[in-house]
Amino acid sequence: MQRTVVVAGGGISGLTACYHLIKDVTVSKVILLEASSRLGGWMHSTRSDDGATFEHGPRGIRPAGVVGKNTLCMVSELGLEKKILPVLRNHPASKNRYLYVNKTLHKLPSSIGGVLRTIPPFTKPLFTCGLRDFVAPRGSTEDESIHDFITRRFGKELADIVIDSLCRGVFAGDSRALSLRACFPFLYEAERKKRSVILGMATGGDKRPQPDSELIKRSTQEKWSQWSLQDGLQTLSEALEEFIKQKGVEVHKNTPVKALERTADNRWKILLPEGSITADHLFSSLPAKVLSQLLPPFAKTMAADLSKISSATVAVVNLEYDGDVMPVSGFGHLIPSFEDPVLLGIVYDSLAFPEHNRRGSKSTRLTVMLGGAWFERVLGDPDTVSAEKLLHLAKEAAKEQLGIQGTPSRTIVNLNKTCIPQYTVGHYKRTESIFHFIKHHNLPLSLIGASYEGVSVNDCIYNARKSVQRLFGKPKD
Numbered sequence: 001m002q003r004t005v006v007v008a009g010g011g012i013s014g015l016t017a018c019y020h021l022i023k024d025v026t027v028s029k030v031i032l033l034e035a036s037s038r039l040g041g042w043m044h045s046t047r048s049d050d051g052a053t054f055e056h057g058p059r060g061i062r063p064a065g066v067v068g069k070n071t072l073c074m075v076s077e078l079g080l081e082k083k084i085l086p087v088l089r090n091h092p093a094s095k096n097r098y099l100y101v102n103k104t105l106h107k108l109p110s111s112i113g114g115v116l117r118t119i120p121p122f123t124k125p126l127f128t129c130g131l132r133d134f135v136a137p138r139g140s141t142e143d144e145s146i147h148d149f150i151t152r153r154f155g156k157e158l159a160d161i162v163i164d165s166l167c168r169g170v171f172a173g174d175s176r177a178l179s180l181r182a183c184f185p186f187l188y189e190a191e192r193k194k195r196s197v198i199l200g201m202a203t204g205g206d207k208r209p210q211p212d213s214e215l216i217k218r219s220t221q222e223k224w225s226q227w228s229l230q231d232g233l234q235t236l237s238e239a240l241e242e243f244i245k246q247k248g249v250e251v252h253k254n255t256p257v258k259a260l261e262r263t264a265d266n267r268w269k270i271l272l273p274e275g276s277i278t279a280d281h282l283f284s285s286l287p288a289k290v291l292s293q294l295l296p297p298f299a300k301t302m303a304a305d306l307s308k309i310s311s312a313t314v315a316v317v318n319l320e321y322d323g324d325v326m327p328v329s330g331f332g333h334l335i336p337s338f339e340d341p342v343l344l345g346i347v348y349d350s351l352a353f354p355e356h357n358r359r360g361s362k363s364t365r366l367t368v369m370l371g372g373a374w375f376e377r378v379l380g381d382p383d384t385v386s387a388e389k390l391l392h393l394a395k396e397a398a399k400e401q402l403g404i405q406g407t408p409s410r411t412i413v414n415l416n417k418t419c420i421p422q423y424t425v426g427h428y429k430r431t432e433s434i435f436h437f438i439k440h441h442n443l444p445l446s447l448i449g450a451s452y453e454g455v456s457v458n459d460c461i462y463n464a465r466k467s468v469q470r471l472f473g474k475p476k477d
């Protein structure tokens with residue numbers, strides 16, 4: 001039987017789905033539809049003639065766990081091993097992370113000693129927060145905010161300073177609105193299983209079978225904490241694009257899906273700017289809100305759930321300075337929302353990945369991230385905020401927070417509109433209801449992408465693969 005599968009959205013999720021679909025002999029045709037003029041989605045690197053690379057989206061991928069190892073397998077299959085740039089666990093970019101509190105940079109403890117002593121900005125040793133976890137009662141609600149959970153189990157200071165910042169540094173989100181169960185499912189499970197989160201995590205561990213390969217062995221032996229690629233992470237989406245085109249996937253750029261209609265024989269009629277195509281099955285990697293606007297009227301309850309999964313806007317400002325101008329060495333620093341709601345944090349890119357620095361003369365590359373869940377509240381409508389204003393805020397942050405006085409030699413401002421999905425309290429209920437609707441109505445539809453079950457590159461790649469396997473009835477791992 002001829003079977004046509006359409007993948008909507010050519011970010012890392014859609015590309016990975018194509019990569020696995022094309023290997024299946026029962027699929028006769030795979031078509032990728034991408035609205036913009038390039039593939040990769042938020043995976044986006046700028047390369048300069050002098051060898052400098054600037055990331056506007058993801059910049060580091062973790063090798064650990066099933067999801068990290070799964071990505072490394074794909075990297076090997078794509079022949080990218082020689083392009084990997086690992087950061088080792090004992091490197092300052094792995095060990096040193098900072099918080100900017102009370103107008104001062106504070107290094108987060110990376111050893112037992114730092115947890116046993118009182119170190120600023122905290123008013124007591126951090127281990128005392130852990131003691132509370134052993135006596136705190138188990139939560140009584142099905143879901144709660146990350147801030148409420150941490151306050152209940154570890155105290156308000158940890159929640160206000162560390163967890164507030166962490167949620168900004170991963171989700172660009174507000175820990176008071178984000179769901180513990182959806183964002184950190186291992187913490188939710190740990191409390192349910194052992195009552196003490198610390199005990200639950202210590203005895204838990206991932207029971208899924210761990211993939212293995214030469215590259216995975218190397219990453220374990222060399223103790224990598226994260227990795228990137230020569231010329232930036234966009235090298236990964238480019239390799240996937242080349243691979244799927246070679247294998248015969250039909251790739252259509254500048255081709256947004258405009259609407260979806262269900263045919264009488266349970267297929268999709270996919271409406272495009274010019275004409276339409278019919279698909280036996282659709283993989284949507286589109287942001288949930290975008291998909292909600294494309295569905296036909298019979299799916300209005302599902303569309304209502306999808307429309308509630310919103311995303312935060314992040315301004316990403318890359319700055320390059322002449323010489324080594326850094327006062328500290330590390331991964332970067334985060335800024336809790338009480339210190340400054342709009343400045344999320346600064347990544348010290350040139351320390352983790354000096355290979356991305358320009359050739360010839362020394363330079364420092366930083367990325368200032370702004371906005372997130374606070375964007376509209378503080379900066380107003382993203383469509384009317386000027387690049388000059390964002391650049392000014394970023395340069396002032398580098399000056400005030402890192403003492404960098406000079407003028408940057410190069411700047412790039414990107415406004416990533418609605419780029420990180422926000423799994424707010426109740427997310428698990430919304431996704432359950434969405435997946436139930438698809439099953440109940442026997443829709444030939446698979447949902448992949450950052451909107452549902454994890455925002456990291458690893459999660460997107462793993463969930464796209466799992467979703468393809470599920471369609472073909474292959475066992476899950």
Ligand SMILES: Cc1cc2nc3c(=O)[nH]c(=O)nc-3n(C[C@H](O)[C@H](O)[C@H](O)COP(=O)(O)OP(=O)(O)OC[C@H]3O[C@@H](n4cnc5c(N)ncnc54)[C@H](O)[C@@H]3O)c2cc1C
Binds near residue numbers: 034035036450456458
């Ligand atoms: C600033 C930033 C920093 C990040 N840092 C990290 C990091 O360091 N490490 C990490 O692991 N993760 C990081 N992430 C997260 C990760 O990069 C993303 O979650 C991931 O790239 C999302 O991929 P995706 O394919 O699911 O979605 P997307 O990249 O959003 O892809 C969806 C695609 O669909 C297309 N599209 C939209 N509408 C339509 C339509 N109607 N028809 C057809 N196509 C359409 C879009 O143009 C896009 O190409 C970061 C994200 C951002 C934004």
Ligand SMILES: C=Cc1c2[nH]c(c1C)Cc1[nH]c(c(CCC(=O)O)c1C)Cc1[nH]c(c(C)c1CCC(=O)O)Cc1[nH]c(c(C)c1C=C)C2
Binds near residue numbers: 169332344
């Ligand atoms: C300041 C804003 C942001 C910074 N990075 C991101 C934002 C919104 C996005 C992001 N960062 C990470 C991920 C993937 C998560 C994963 O599960 O792998 C995403 C989507 C990685 C990450 N960055 C920080 C942490 C603690 C993590 C989790 C994984 C890990 O421990 O390595 C902290 C952090 N992010 C930023 C800065 C400046 C910073 C801390 C110093 C930038």
